[in-house]
Amino acid sequence: MNAHDSEKVSGTLLEHGYTQVATPEDAGLVLYNTCSIRDKAEQKVFNRLQNFKRAGNGKIFGVLGCVAQQEGEKIFDRAPHVSLVCGSASYPRFGEMLVQLEAGARRVTGLSLDTEETFDTPFTRRDNPHRAYITIIEGCDKSCAYCVVPFTRGPERSRTSESVMAEARRLAGAGYSEIQLLGQNVNSYRDPSPAGWNFAALLERVAAVTGIRRVRYTTSHPRDFGKDIVEAMDRHQAICDHVHLPVQSGSTRVLRSMERQYTRDEYMRRIEWLKSAGRRYSLTTDIIVGFPGETEQDFEQTLDLLDQVQYDSLFSFKYSPRPNTAALQMSDVVPDEEKQRRLVTLQEKQRAIQIRRNAEMIGDIREVLVEGRHQSLGQWIGRTSDNRTLNFTHTAGDGDSLVGRYLPVRVTRSGPNSLVGESVTVV
Numbered sequence: 168m169n170a171h172d173s174e175k176v177s178g179t180l181l182e183h184g185y186t187q188v189a190t191p192e193d194a195g196l197v198l199y200n201t202c203s204i205r206d207k208a209e210q211k212v213f214n215r216l217q218n219f220k221r222a223g224n225g226k227i228f229g230v231l232g233c234v235a236q237q238e239g240e241k242i243f244d245r246a247p248h249v250s251l252v253c254g255s256a257s258y259p260r261f262g263e264m265l266v267q268l269e270a271g272a273r274r275v276t277g278l279s280l281d282t283e284e285t286f287d288t289p290f291t292r293r294d295n296p297h298r299a300y301i302t303i304i305e306g307c308d309k310s311c312a313y314c315v316v317p318f319t320r321g322p323e324r325s326r327t328s329e330s331v332m333a334e335a336r337r338l339a340g341a342g343y344s345e346i347q348l349l350g351q352n353v354n355s356y357r358d359p360s361p362a363g364w365n366f367a368a369l370l371e372r373v374a375a376v377t378g379i380r381r382v383r384y385t386t387s388h389p390r391d392f393g394k395d396i397v398e399a400m401d402r403h404q405a406i407c408d409h410v411h412l413p414v415q416s417g418s419t420r421v422l423r424s425m426e427r428q429y430t431r432d433e434y435m436r437r438i439e440w441l442k443s444a445g446r447r448y449s450l451t452t453d454i455i456v457g458f459p460g461e462t463e464q465d466f467e468q469t470l471d472l473l474d475q476v477q478y479d480s481l482f483s484f485k486y487s488p489r490p491n492t493a494a495l496q497m498s499d500v501v502p503d504e505e506k507q508r509r510l511v512t513l514q515e516k517q518r519a520i521q522i523r524r525n526a527e528m529i530g531d532i533r534e535v536l537v538e539g540r541h542q543s544l545g546q547w548i549g550r551t552s553d554n555r556t557l558n559f560t561h562t563a564g565d566g567d568s569l570v571g572r573y574l575p576v577r578v579t580r581s582g583p584n585s586l587v588g589e590s591v592t593v594v
């Protein structure tokens with residue numbers, strides 16, 4: 168979400184006549200987009216701002232994103248060289264704020280969360296020429312006890328289906344072949360226009376756009392992940408063979424205290440839908456270890472869930488207390504050494520699962536979208552529909568760039584995090 172926000176902000180700057188330079192030292196305007204989902208984000212931001220300050224006189228500095236929203240005007244007091252503090256819910260007004268800065272204003276803010284708008288712009292400057300993000304819903308109406316997002320990104324608001332579809336068609340026309348639909352909780356997408364599409368309907372329509380070969384989406388909330396999504400996926404090969412379904416914990420007791428609104432059994436039902444679906448879907452997840460009150464037995468249930476589900480990859484985090492969240496008031500804090508031990512145990516278990524699952528791919532032929540080249544290894548970098556990295560050698564016509572092409576590749580070797588193969592000549 169943040170990477171795409173930066174693409175939209177950069178595009179707005181270009182539209183206003185700015186040009187991009189290679190380093191902050193060369194810039195007249197430095198905007199720092201920030202995340203505060205975990206760790207000591209605020210501290211990192213202030214340290215970085217100090218370094219920026221040393222790097223230049225006469226520059227204009229701005230702080231964007233979740234730390235801006237969270238710390239607000241305090242940023243001006245701690246870092247007086249900053250002239251703009253703006254959270255993501257105010258990006259629709261970013262152009263106006265730029266005009267104020269140019270006119271010499273030195274304490275410009277965009278901090279209101281009271282909005283029904285989303286940040287849509289035709290001027291997005293995209294980092295990748297083949298894969299494009301499209302935001303379909305911003306904000307979050309859940310209240311997970313550990314999570315700062317509802318306080319930093321504000322309430323849910325969906326884009327109209329017309330506007331999403333128009334962007335998808337424009338991207339296809341411009342040569343993009345992969346689209347990634349974005350939102351904090353894409354499953355609660357609800358078209359505000361009379362068409363009234365839900366997420367599954369939107370997903371199917373985007374997958375049917377001529378020229379779009381791959382559609383991904385992130386992130387799903389299990390509570391709102393309906394069977395209609397699996398059915399839509401089964402119907403459209405263009406929807407990638409991958410579902411990221413963050414579980415957070417394998418213990419119903421912990422899920423309840425996290426206010427996740429589903430039990431372990433309800434989560435497993437969704438996994439069963441996916442496992443018994445028309446295609447093989449790769450599953451990935453997010454897990455938090457050491458949430459307040461998580462016992463050894465709770466943690467073992469998370470380990471057991473990994474055995475049951477067999478994820479292809481996961482993101483795991485030590486619980487990190489966040490401002491404003493309900494979990495801050497909870498007792499039974501898990502000591503950091505114990506969180507660390509659980510994190511390592513979890514990651515080791517998952518690594519073994521991935522080594523085994525990836526080894527099972529050897530001999531398979533998979534289609535990859537070529538994303539780049541490892542010059543030193545003499546390999547092209549490919550990504551499969553199920554979101555694995557599959558690097559490969561390609562002998563025929565090696566002088567030409569393959570980036571952006573779709574090619575069949577035979578898997579010859581595997582590791583815990585990626586696969587290696589060779590391109591297959593199609594006769």
Ligand code: 5AD
Nearest residue numbers: 313314413453454484485486487489
């Ligand atoms: N501490 C640790 N991990 C967190 N996440 C969100 N908030 C916290 C927190 N306070 C993780 C969740 C979420 C992912 C994006 O970040 O696992 O799914």
Ligand code: SF4
Nearest residue numbers: 307309311314316351
């Ligand atoms: Fe945070 Fe929960 Fe919303 Fe995800 S669903 S952004 S974890 S509050």
